[in-house]
Amino acid sequence: MNKRHQASQPAAGPSADHFFSIPGARADNWRRLHSLARDWARGSGDAEAVREAFALLTSVEDFFAYPGRTLLAALTKRIGSGDAAGVASLAQRISEAILTRSYKEEANDWETDEAAADAPPDLGSTTMTPGRARRPYFEMLVVAPGAATRAEHMIAGLRALRRPEDAMVYEGVPVPSFEDAILAVVLNPAIAAVTLYEGFDHRTAKDVPILRSFLASAGLDAAQIAGDDLPLSLANAIKRIRPELDIYLLSDRQVEHVAGDPRAANVRRVLYSVEELLELHLCVLEGVADRFRTPFFDNLKKYAMRPISTFHALPIARGKSVFKSDWIRDMGEFYGLNIFLAESSATTGGLDSLLEPTGNIKEAQDMAARAFGADHVFFVTNGTSTSNKMVHQALIAPGDIVLLDRNCHKSHHYGLVLAGGQPLYIEAYPMTAYSMYGAVPLASIKKALLDLKAEGRLDRAKMVDLTNCTFDGHIYNTRRVMEECLAIKPDLIFLWDEAWFGFARWSPFLRPRTAMGAAEAIEAWMNDPASVEAYERQQKELGADPSAEALLQTRLIPDPRKIRLRVYQTNSTHKSMSALRQGSMLLVKDIDFASVEAQFHEAVFTHASTSPNQQIIASLDVARRQMELEGYGLVANAIQIALDIRREVNSHPVISKYFRVLGADDMVPAEYRESGFTDFFTPGTNWETQVRSMHEDEFCLDPTRMTLVCGTAGFDGTQFKKLMADAYDIQFNKTSRNSVLLQSNINNTRSDVAHLIRVLLEICGQIDRGLASGGENARKALAARVKSLMEDVPDLPNFSHFHEAFRWDAGKTTWEGDMRSAFYSAYYAEGCEYLPLDSPDVDARLEKGPEMISANFVIPYPPGFPIMVPGQVITKETIDFMRKLDVKEIHGFERAKGLKLIRPDHAKDHIRK
Template sequence: MSKDTKPAQKRIDQFFSGPGARADDWRDLVEAAKAWARVGNRAVYDTALADLAVTEEFYGYPGLHLMAALREAASAGDGATSLALATRITQALATRSFRQHAGDWSAKDDGNGDTPELVPPTFGAHTARRPYFETLIVTGVSSSQWPALAAEWRKLRRPIDGFIYEPVVVGSLEDAFCATMLNPNIAAVIINEGFGLRSRHNAPVLRSITASAGLNDESDASALRLAQIIKRVRPELDLYMISNRDVEELAGNPEANVVRRIFYSVEELLELHLSILEGIQDRYDTPFFDNLKKYAQRPIGTFHALPIARGKSIFKSDWIRDMGEFYGPNLFLAESSATTGGLDSMLEPTGNIKKAQEKAARALGADRVFFVTNGTSTSNKMAVQALLAPGDIAIVDRNCHKSHHYGMVLAGAQPLYVEAFPMTEYSMYGAVPLKTIKQALLGARADGRLDRVKMIDLTNCTFDGHIYNTRRVMEECLAIKPDLIFLWDEAWFGFARFSPFLRRRTAMGAANEIEAWMHDPKSVATYEKQQAELGKNPSDEMLLKTRLIPDPRQIRLRVYQTNSTHKSMSAIRQGSMLSVKDVEFHTVEQQFKEAVFTHASTSPNQQLIASLDISRRQMELEGYGLVANAMEIALAIRQAVNNNPLISKYFRILGADAMVPAQYRQSGFTDYLAAGVNWVNTLKSLDEDEFCLDPTRMTLVCGMAGYDGTQFKGILANEYNIQVNKTSRNSVLVQSNINNTRSDVAHLIRVLADIAGEVDRGLAQGGANARKTFEARVKSLMTDVPDLPNFSHFHPSFRGDAGSKTNEGDIRSGFYAAYDVAGCEHIRLNDPEIDRRLKSGPELVSANFVIPYPPGFPIMVPGQVITQETIDFMRKLDVKEIHGYDAKEGLKLVRSEALAKIGRPKPSAQPKLKAAS
């Protein structure tokens, strides 16, 4: 968020700052202690310590004891002790050594502490480690009793415990909320009745958030209300409740289902301690990976078709032993093509794969999850094939991943393409406006074919970071057709589930909110009120401009979400998950299995399945902190690039105001780094705006430096060892993820500064001609950009009803028309014949997909009529990679004669036999 001044970073009302900001605050304290020791300026240190103490009470380490020791040293005027202790704490936080080394928790440095581990333990011998977490205890006892309470909890620790945790004690609902948001180490929460509402600290922004949640007076500070709030922002946490009242009645309350277990008073502390450890163990267990590790340690005789299993063909070879030395023996010991002997089948999971998928469904907020080992391209095709039949209509973003288009070909469904808003200046598209989607539905209804519209298929978030208001899209579309299926391709957005800010914008997050709204008694009244306002026969114009509310009694909630787990979590490449929340799944389950049989490999990679299992474990136990760090790193990159005087002359990262047109930012939100922006107006944008920008996806404009996207991507990779993914005509996409660190930020900024410096020096030393050439290059990249072509229409030969007002077409017939070699022709792009036919006919009809990279969307699909704007765009393209187009042969087109035959009954291949006389 925007941090206008240094003190503003430390106020609790800027409560979401991330782990990097906390580390900076501790380093600032150490520097203040050094200044105190050097020049005797203690006031700066006292202020820094007071600011830090406000938020540090929400963490287990350094905890109440060490913070008290810091205050005592300062009060005694002991600068040397203050510096030594602050330095030790800062180092322990940076290396995370406090999780394993008891010496870090002592106020005195005895000099016998173990050296912190800076290198991952797999790089050398290491002792067993117990994973560390923190447990939040919300209580009504006075703060003077908190140290004693924490000490009582520590007495419950046992050497045989698989995990170790530190208590964090707070005394109010607001402080519990702050601790939950600030502290990613919290993995369990104990809620004891009797706490108050208000924080001990002044928190203006926090007050506005709690007020918007309806928390206005002390009566709102109930244990159950707090449990519901925490479960909403961090659903992965285990919640436990201690009550002095009628626990039987409380346990039977349906609203208490967010709590894992309820205890009466404090009569069973050991039982509560064991319950906490059991809850962590449940998330820690990885059924498939755990079993695979056991399998690898068993003596197995392999008489199946996988020679590398057990690794003997590798390690006994003189020629490929280096492969075994590189990967290690476990990779081969854990390989098998068997689905018995403790292993499971991906095609018919009944054992540990099934259990792993059930845990993934819990983590992702879905009813069920399917593991996919062929990438999300396969997940998308599986979903399309299972849910659509020949002749069904699907409203599809024309700029979606090619797997969706090919899925329509396989299913025989007819795509009704809708267009995203163009960003011509940067040669990219945004997302599809809701009005456009509603128009397509209303047009189908007017044509009497709404019953054939089965699915809406959209990409969320887009490659460039545009995020839909998923709940609003689904609700308004369900108001027109209550049984629509939604397929959300969230290949790049899987991490968003573990951010309380972005979760609401995911398919599963929105589906769960809609489901809860449907069960709210007020929902029917809200719907009927709008119906009365609209009248009996509202015009399409009125429906288009109204925020439509669906009938909760009619909705059949059917939502599918695909995630490239390998793109945003710790899974091996091609690891994907397909999440389902579909009340009608029982009606499509068999055909879904058939889609799995069609697309899934019968020889899936065991290590890939294990990585999907492991990635779920990691995100459930530490995903919240990892995603917060990724977002913080992205904001640091944005700020560093755009505020650096040299770098910003030639590069800039586009803000939300540049990426999302104003008409789709109804809240007035401009950008994450704009002055005055905090989490209150950001949350307002996330709730209200039609489109938001994923903060982790950064469009870095390089055209101002005279580089096109492809060229700059090559420079970064070949000269500076920086890898980026997507490019456009004048930009590259930089994205942060759970793998990035502050060191990565420093490396990127250093490289951009070096390149900007080279450009600067080249212009200064090259004279007027160099500057003129440079300005012409920048103009060609930033100003003389080609217009982006929209989808035109399918040729009438590929339309069942050419008189229809809607624009769907039989893409499957168009695709297979290309198989008729004699029925196709090629015309080179610069051949005057193209221009003649555009003016005089016959029409140019594409025989295949044509997809330039960049920008990566299909500008032609099979059966599409090619227009002048499409040809103009292709002629202006300066990219070398265009899938489906061979520059030597030219565009592949369906001949007019072949088009005329399509749809006619084909003559029988066998002559008819005469009847016997």
């Protein structure tokens, strides 16, 4: 067995990467079959190895349209008859077609060698015709009793209905049971539609214990979720896994009654199975075409092709000023003509206004809302920093209290300065060894709310604002956070900054931890009568006047009759999907949105550019299209890429001496990992452990984000990032004192992994050679360097408190402050002073006073969060941290001038006012 397949079948059950590795392992295993068959044909192999390899393949091949039953039967026959050369030839053709994906275009790839040679041209096939662009290809799952007969007959009938004018081509994947259908949509990312015939079986006839174990651990076992109406239960189960899929039901019953069943809400169309094959074919094409359509991008392409004379303030439009120039023509040659033809400042003539969309931008946003599970979506062309500020301005009034992670992106802090909201900073748990913070424990959030309640100030708490997932990959249990907070204050607004997590919508394992996924689950729970019973049962257990300690120790259940579900999610679409830089989406699921819609639009007018980039808008439209049609497979591949990197780095005998990718046990303290999950490749870890972690743990890790420790190789994060970019053309994102952050995405390939591993091995070789040639001195120097990076790390400073001058209306036990007043008070030079960081005056002020009050934000990179905010009292912990920092980039701090402080007398004047 090859290494990949060996890793996928440990004795303890399917490994954590088994699901994500199947598409890649499938291609590998076809290549392996070809290699074994070739050896057999040459006399250096044996038939038994070929039979075993083929048996391994056939365990999942029924879930894919290609190579199909005809080719699999031909291979079976050739293996049985001992035709080694024939097996090698056909296995080579199939493996190459899968690797190159040529079967999506070439009809001959679907035929045996003999049939392909004799077959006449088929104009209705997938084959490309001269002068015609390639038609998109997808697969449709057909769930029917007797899949080998009835479903195959229906698929043949659908194939016969193909026409050259069809915009797309699809093939059918027939399966006979509920379980087989679940497995197919999980394993086959090419499936874009599902057709259900009534009468199919409940359980699969296959002996697939590994896959059934996976289904059970994921809560997708047929026995767990099947109801009395198997087709409708299956439709609902499929929507839980892949909500983007179109589902069609062919019924022999009274279709009118079936269509009127509330449980049929997830079925796109109910058809009478006896008479509607053509109608089904047209429905399937229409359904996929509906997702393929990009209203703004389609109109922009049409606009670019029109002979338009422009008399508006955008000289670059149409490209004449570029292509007729002797001096900047190279820019046009570099970017191409279309980008200039598609530029305009017009909002009419087939275009639309981003500020007040009523046409194709509005339609594109509505389609994005459908795709991402939101009620509303707003496109933003100047980044998620702007999206966050829009939410703050629209929903927060001066004096409102916002519970905020101190370590969140600076846009949230600046947003509160602009809106006048008062931040009540809550601290994330520290990861001092790696100079970074994790996420904010739920207990800290609840305590802040309960403290406000005890002081009679809970009514001023307007919003909980958190980052999900964090820069370093920490994912909240979003549903639990919102439910327990709503149990304390049922009208809280939640802003989840998911700048790095937008792709998670397209993973059934990550989706429940997104803001929109959790909101959808809470909404469904609220509509279940059992929710009221659960709430009242807990209230009875807690008693009439439970203590704050009891509430902190209890997993609180909100009153579903009082909840006002108000959830906002911001996505940096450009960070994880195919959108241009600064392309962002703002997602809304707010039961009270109608009451704030006007002020929300005012926030859009305030922050959005009146000259938005048309190409960014178009890319947001296209990014939605791609994710709806192939996001499931792309995200699964991105996760597999990350798991490959984790495994190869941490298990390599040379690389692992100097580098390591941190696991959950390094990144998440044990008290927040109730499942006991430690890492994806810890011996004994299987799907059940991993899925339980995703479902239950307070925090889990985004598998696509990998913290690579480089301090053990003697590199600080900034140094290693520069080395990799300058010498090896490998780019990273974030750094810490002793680590760099790797992020896999839908753009990465296995070739990228191979390049990374080769480079890391080369660097390790250089270290080994340096130690060997340098002797004891070299070893001592490396050890000292590693110690300074890995052990002599500064403690991370927590937020101290706001100065009393900026707590004029704050509580006694809560630490919110009027940051806006502090920020603008620093605009007056006479009210500010500077102290050099290393000045003895700083130490004297720390010891004897008066207190030092920060006049502005100070944000070192890394770690990238504000260690000082306007109005904050500066403590010894903060000064010690600043003095130990060895980073070059510190926003808000000029080393030549020193710390910018609000003068104590100026602060006292503020109190008097």
